[in-house]
Amino acid sequence: MGSKVRAAAVFAVTSALLAAGAAVVTAAPAAASTITGIAAGSWAYVDSAAPRTSFTDPAGDVPVGAHTYANGVTHVSKSYVTFDLSALRGTRLERAGVSVDETTVADCSAPRTTELWLTDPAKKPTWNNQPAELVEAGGPIVDTSCPARGVFWNATTAVQNALDAGRKTATFALRLPDAQQSDPKSGRAYDPHATLSISYNRAPLKPVQLTVDTTHACAAKPVVVGPGSTSLGAVITDPDGDFGQAEWALWPVDHPDQKTTLQNYFSGNGAVSVDVRDRLADATTYAWQVRGLDGPDAGPWSAVCKLTTDFVPPDKPPVVSSKDYYEVGLGTGGTGVPGSFTFAANGVPDVVGYYYGLFGSPRDHVAATHKGGPATVTVVPDSSGPQYLSVWSVDAAGTWSDRTDYRFWVAANGPSMTCAPAHAYLGETQHCTFAPHGTDGASGYVYSIDGEPEITAPAGPDHTATIDVTPSEATKPYYVTVRARMGNGNLSGPGGGQLPIDRGLPVVDVPADAMVGKPVVFTLHAPLPGSVTFTYDWDYGDPVTVPVGPDGTARVTIVPDSAYGHYLDVHTTTGAGLVSATNEVSVQVASNEPTVTSTEYPEGRQGGYVTTPGTFRFSSSVPGVVGYTYTYRGSAVTVPAGPDGTASAALTPLSTDTQYLEVTSTFADGTVSEPAYYSFHPRSAAPPLTCDADGGAQPGQVVHCTLTPVQPGLAVYGYSVRTWSTTGPEVAVQPAGDGTAAFEFTVPALPERELLSVTAWSANAAGQRSDTSYTSFYVTPDPASLPRAVRAS
Template sequence: MKSRLAVALVGMLGLSTIAVIGTSTAASAATHFDSPPQVLLGWTDSATPATGHPSDGETDLPLGTWQDEAGGTHTSRVYVTWDLSQFEGKKMYGGKLWVQERSAADCTKRDIEIWRTRAVSATPKWRNPPAPLTKLDEIQTPEYCPRATIEFDVSAAVLDAVQRKQRLVTFELRVSAGNEADPAYGRRLSTSYGVRFTAEYNSVPQIHNANLYTSGFGCTQLKPYPKYPGGLLEALGTDADADDDPRMRVEFAIWPVGRPEERTTLTDTAFPAGRVASVRVPEADLVDGTSYAWQARVTDGVDTSPWSRKCFFSYDGIAPTAPAVTSDFPEGTWGPAGKLPTFTFDGQGNKDVAGFQYGWWGLGVDVCSAEGDVGQTVCTPPFSGPGTVRANTPGGTAAVTLNPDASGPIRLVVRSVDAAGKVSPTVTTTVYISSSEPNVEVDSGTPVWNREVRLKLTPRSGIAVTEYEIQRRGVDGTETRTADESGTAYYAFTATEMGPHITVRSISPDGFRSAPSTWQHHFDPAPGVTSDIYDSTSTVPTGGVGVEGTFTFSPPPGWAEVATYRYRFGRGAQTEVEAGPDGTASITWTPTESGSVELTVHAVRADGTMSEYPNWYWFEVA
């Protein structure tokens, strides 16, 4: 045990003091230093044996034997307690304690010891001091008196207390027993500096056994070991010390089962906090059909976790062969309208073929495209998702009846899949699907904003229909309408969108689902104009000179209210008419000559703002 002494240099003119505090040997970059809460600081006095003296923050702390102003003799010891509970579960590397002398009776003499005592949470009394446990350090050299800053090594006490899960640790500062009664060794410790304490510690990083993953699946130790097409190894390592994250390193060890002497390691350092580390074992290092074990551990540069539990898998390095694909729709000819094509996939006797994956035009998303809650790769079992089917026997066949959901030449893409999820090259076959889209037509006249629109739904020729599925853009879910004996149904809705868009499919008794038909309409942002006689949609002149017609104006789409309408026939004077409670207005007009006429109409709000777009309503007078 050897304490370190600060160096105090007093300037030649006595104007300044420079304190250089000795430091311990540099620790590894990943250890941490912290000062825990101080529970008590005070001293005892032999002259008042029944009284403890807590530090008041103003009176310097007496140590050893000293005399008061009246000549009375006192002997004092200093006690300090810290709460170490924050270090529970940490790995401790040591602790240092510092005091600073304010004065000394004789600067040629110094003999200070530091002891660990039984832990106390209240200032002790001279008569009943806490039992001493271990002397930790001492200093007997007199240099740099009386302004020295002294460092004591209290590592043994800190390590022992934390290991035993003892929350409090108490230290006693005293003059050694042989010199404690000698006033020449008495001194005062600075109360403004206090007694300072710093513990050096590290949180040992952890590998989480619940977060070990092999090629997108969880860790397993059960036989038969699962087959995987690669060696993607992932493990979650964490450290309670946040600033250790950049230094963390996860090491993966892998070896063939039964041959631990062939153990090799790979390392990952580029993973964010709280996310898995991962390595991919080079395929050149894996042998097809061989089972492997692996485990992981993590280090923060100072401490290393134990190895994780072992995980096992078998490597499948050979892809299955491509399937043969046939269909009951003869190649190059159009299939019957409304019939579901059936396809047969054949593994052609290759026992590595466990099943097939298929899809119209393509094969969809990768089965390993998902990411888990700690960043791990998440794969789905080869035959758990849509668009997959198992062969009736390894290397055998599978038949699927598919709804093309479209018409025209359609490509089906197919590939073989083995038990490990490894896939073959793709095979593409083309079938010709006759048109099946239902007919959709407006059955309620020209669509009007905020009014009911009724659509008539009828089947494509040659297709039996029992019901229709209707999807309206902007409305969640699908509606259905039951068809009558002729296959006809109706769908009505209120036109409250600027561009309503309807998708309709027919459903046949055998489950055939037709290709979609779409109906859409765009409402002009101008106010609406209709006429009982002078219809702008008429292909022939209507009415005539002297024939009075009624014109009705309605609000522009999206307008909640209209105060008036401003209108003009041709180059005539602009006229204004008030809107009714429903926002519409009607006028009458009698032409005085035949030919083309343009009616221009604006809607006007109560605040005077006018519609940005007018309705230019053209018609032909007979």
């Protein structure tokens, strides 16, 4: 029989075992049994025709029952298969079955009655020396095929019998019943590769790694726990890797009769914990242990652990004192100077230690000298100024007291720095000496310039050190930060400062009369010794380099092309390539724009009436103006300048909109100034309009209106009447002697209620209109005049 056939048989038997073992467990999760198959380790058969011969591990199939050979001799056989039971040691057997494939059947019509018996151990059985048959297995169970595959016997009782007897192996006999054993029609053969399929479970192992609150391992001395969550922990291993339950037992040591048990699940190979805070009373010592449950199989109990509860925190904060850093008064000590601080329990007897740290952070812990006793620590401040040390006392349960803040002042103890010469230019070496603060002394100094990597300078016998610095870059601050390595090996607070450097900032003489289009001469001065060139730029444009004159100056000419604020940046460069600091000078440039004035229409204010001409005068503070070009209402006009350099223009505004005037000057050399912008606001010249229909009117009604003069030089009035759908003609009205005018009109017939509006204006002799006046009213038709609806008959 091939391996695939045997594998299929094992699978079928295993499935049968699972089905046979299904059960419902409500108190705990069902045990996850291990199901496996064990191949026969050896096989043999006995033959009545060779009663003293043992046929052990023969090649080919094994015979069962009677077989008549060609010589007419009938052979009666039994076959034996042996299985190794070592995998079942320490387990609880649930089910077992043996399966084997038929390979030859003498007569398929004969019933399948092969029996399977557990026998005594038999390494080399013979017909004359057969092992005793002890327990018969149930079966056989066969399919309808012939020969049948996977003939199965229920061997649970038989295997358990072997295990109970302490046997390491189990041998089974395949035989026919006595009544059929000698009948050749019942004879058959089997594949010797039989399989023992078993289902078993192993109990969880003894729990290990017992802890309280995760971090406290179980020990001879009880773990002290405070208020809040209290968890018991363990690691439980199930040999089968099952999911199971952890059973916990907890009881007061003084009252074992008050034992409480509780259960929770665990994964077969991992940590498990349970929170028992709601089951604990204050000031009580408890014992506890745990074991694993896997269905009906219980593992051994763990060792017994103990815990003691203390739910009351220290009721008073600690007392803090120091002889090195005073709580009040002037600063003492210094950065890097150790200070001794003593913590006292303030009369709380169960304090076992203290947490402490600067500025409210409990970074460190120190144990008390004894329960309720003090502790002394050394704190090294890492900065100067006001500080505070925060301290909490803690009891054995880890419960903290309120906080005490001890406030003190750390004196500044940074080293001093003096540099010579006191005034030095870029490129000149300065000798800077570091000296310790007060009597602190120093074995050396650690310094950095502008945050670059620190450099160590050893101190001399007088505890000072000198360094040489040659500044070469005007843009660098050259700020020295230095700390002393004090006698205790710690670093002091910072000292130092900025080197006194003259960066050779150029001086620039700026003329006070700078104006657009006019050459401006700037005088540059070079303070940095050895300067050979000036480099300047105007408004961050392209740089220009000019030589430094023998007197250390240079003159540069710039013609500004726009007014107001400009920037001139200047630096010098020495023959050795040192670049000075850059001086950025703000230059205010006056505009060469012309000045515009008008009496009739002042700038930015309301002036004369619409259609009233105004005179606008143009002038310039820059000599040499030959003409002015002004743009008004989109048209550009040029007027020549008079001998005094001025000109004027008469302009007539035709609306109340803000009016804009742009004017430029033209000089004798043909250049044009920047434009001047002038705005003004004409006054409304609209004639006031009143009509006697302000409350509404009806079609056919005559409406009377009056106009009052406003426009200077008024010559004629005009009006028009319009509705939503119609526009009447423009009608001229002559003014009376007093300048007023009256007119009337008949309200037109309208099919429905509609808004009627009246617009009026005036005009001078030149035909220039004023802006308009406006009034409106609703026209309501008389209902009697409207067409009547014809009632349907």
